[in-house]
Amino acid sequence: MTNEEIKDKIKVILISVLKHENFVIEDSLTAKDVEGWDSLSHMIIITEIEKCFEIKFKLKELNKMNNMGDLITLIQTKIEQQ
């Protein structure tokens, strides 16, 4: 799966959870930049991403993520490992 395909799928998930499109998916994007992406919605978003890509995260992996670029890399790695 290419990075662009991953980005498209993440965008769909974010729109469905946050109910708005006021963000641009780019590597430097952080949760703080997106309205409504807080600790509550974060776990819903993570669960939806796990379902969508059929992967499982570890808490330590999530703790080390700093931005969207890290999330995409982690998803890519998980998909390749399968």
Next chain:
Amino acid sequence: MIFNSVDFAIFFTVFFALYWLIGRIGLKWQNLFLLAGSYFFYCWWDWRFLSLIIGSSLLNYFIGLYIADESKSEKSRNILYYLGLAQGIGGLLYFKYFNFFITSFVSAFSLFNIHLNIHTLNLILPLGISFYTFRNISYILDIDSGKVEPSKDWVVYFSYIAFFPTLLSGPIDRAKPFIPQLENKRNFNYLQAVDGLRQILWGLFKKIVIADNCASSADIIINRYEIWSNSSTLIAGAFFFTIQLYADFSGYSDMAIGISKLLGFNVTKNFNFPYFSQSIVEYWRKWHMSLTSWVTEYVFTPLSFTLRQYGKLGLIIAILANFTIVGIWHGANWNFILFGIIHGMYFIPSILRGTMNTNKSITTYKLIPTFREFINILITFLIVVLTNVVFRTDNLHIAFDYYKRIIYNNPFSFPELVNPKVAVISTFIFLILEWIGRENEYAIQKTGLNWNKILRYAFYYCILLSILFFSGNEQEFIYFKF
């Protein structure tokens, strides 16, 4: 030696001068002086527990170094990691909650006519334990998760734990933003210092004029709640306490942050005008932010992650656990536990509807809110006021009786207040200034900066004079006992 005392003014003036003078000799000496000053400040309050701060700092300093050392075996690192956590949590449980567990245990058995003869201990709560323990715990957790590197300089770590402006009541700074500030040379910054002084002035106003005056009005009503015949008086009591609580704690935080700025430190923000929130979810993003973000990161996130397969039910369980901990953090009694659970329950409808993040805050900072925004703010504030009855009253029986009287007493009459003028007028002016300045770090940060100089100083003198002439009865900071 509270911040608004002559003792502290003398201590800090001398400390401030020597601190910057010693800074010219070298950073190491400046940090050592900061540590000595912090311990002196703590000893002024209560020297008996200084050994507890030093002991826990020492233990966590070495544990931090050990668990980050990959040449050590995984097993030994794990043992020390849990030892660090056990020391922090164990210390808190012992000093803060031991007697509560004993009395609750005995009461539970007495319900079944079994009378246990277990005695409570005569424990004194070490001042600031909830705050410096949380710093120690987050340090160990952050090293384990790779978020921070352990500090290799013991003076830096000990100073981080004992930093006197935030030692007794926070804000609870994390190691990641704070330790680098101790490790790097600090230069005196005039603009930062002036900003700090302005924030201290605002903090003093909040504490001395608003909190202490509202405390008198709240105490008269709440301490003798049985004698008031109408519910509007009881609601007014809860209102004054709510204003007192915010002005007291955020006033303290402003002073702590301002003092830190004078020493060249940037300390984390603790409040973001919470009483203008449009929902309880937003309120908790803006109230005691250093505690809520701590509990969110180290309790809610791991718990909700573990329970994520249960969907919304998992989120609800995690949020209730999260707020129970927020509640009991304040102290060992059922009122604080219930206070936490109630606030957790306020999140449930939003979680079920999936609307917890769609309520926009007033980002444009308009002077006049829309009707809908105004109603949202009013309802949220009323919920906070009413829930604070549980927080303020001495036990659950009084809390429930207070609510009963609010419901059954006469609601259609004017509150019977005793000498309310200063509290009412100053609160009104305070809320207006807070509303106008709510996009800043603190309300008067930028007030008057583009005015004529004379006008600006007249404004500061008005605040200063109101502190001198309209001070309420001096009261200790509420959060010192937590």
